Amino acid sequence: MTRFDFTPYRRSFVGFDRVFDALENATAHVSDNYPPFNIERIDANAYRITIAVAGFKADEIDITAQQNQLLVKGSKAQSAEQDRSRFVHLGIATRNFERRFDLADFVRVTGANIADGLLTIELLREIPEALKPQKIAIGTAAPETPVIDVQPEASEASEDKAAA
Incomplete structure (x- = not known):
């Protein structure tokens, strides 16, 4: 029986070790x-x-x-x-x-x-459930940007009035 060498494929396919092991073992077993x-x-x-x-x-x-x-x-x-x-x-x-x-x-x-x-x-x-494909909804609204309410000129003017 000729055995197939999966070494070149093992280098290219990361994480498929179990699949290649099963293929190699399947050719090695002779069943009655x-x-x-x-x-x-x-x-x-x-x-x-x-x-x-x-x-x-x-x-x-x-x-x-x-x-x-x-x-x-x-x-x-x-x-x-x-x-x-x-x-x-x-x-x-x-x-x-x-x-x-x-x-x-x-x-x-x-x-x-x-x-x-x-x-x-x-x-x-x-x-x-974590491994099942999940449908991701696509929104159409623009993302909200935070509004900064602090105005530097107005705060300086109020400090000047408080000092006087």
């Missing part, structure tokens, strides 16, 4: 595609990851969201491994798995459910 999954866009800010976890129970799956990464692990109990001897054909894969998903900034997990052999994980992107 187990278990299969779908990523679905529900609307502009909502996503759903669906993972085929046939043969796994809810307590055999661990979902961890930390910073910008989602980790889904599945591990079968030892007793299930011992029961393999009674099967004539075992076509449903129930091997342990670990699946990682890199999440964009401000994406959080809102829930997870398992039904009919499918694990669904709901994601929501919530951009903080």
Whole structure:
């Protein structure tokens, strides 16, 4: 596998280190595609990851969201491994798995459910108000300039009258 060198781009794009790291890591990982999954866009800010976890129970799956990464692990109990001897054909894969998903900034997990052999994980992107685009109103009135009410000649004349 050929790796792409992002060094020239790192010099030109300040603050994009995480993007380049993700691109380099994506080319480095070779995945076995187990278990299969779908990523679905529900609307502009909502996503759903669906993972085929046939043969796994809810307590055999661990979902961890930390910073910008989602980790889904599945591990079968030892007793299930011992029961393999009674099967004539075992076509449903129930091997342990670990699946990682890199999440964009401000994406959080809102829930997870398992039904009919499918694990669904709901994601929501919530951009903080301070980072959302803001409409700036343009005023048409001229800015007010402060008026200075002190007149130097009038104050000198009043001092002369007070002295006399």
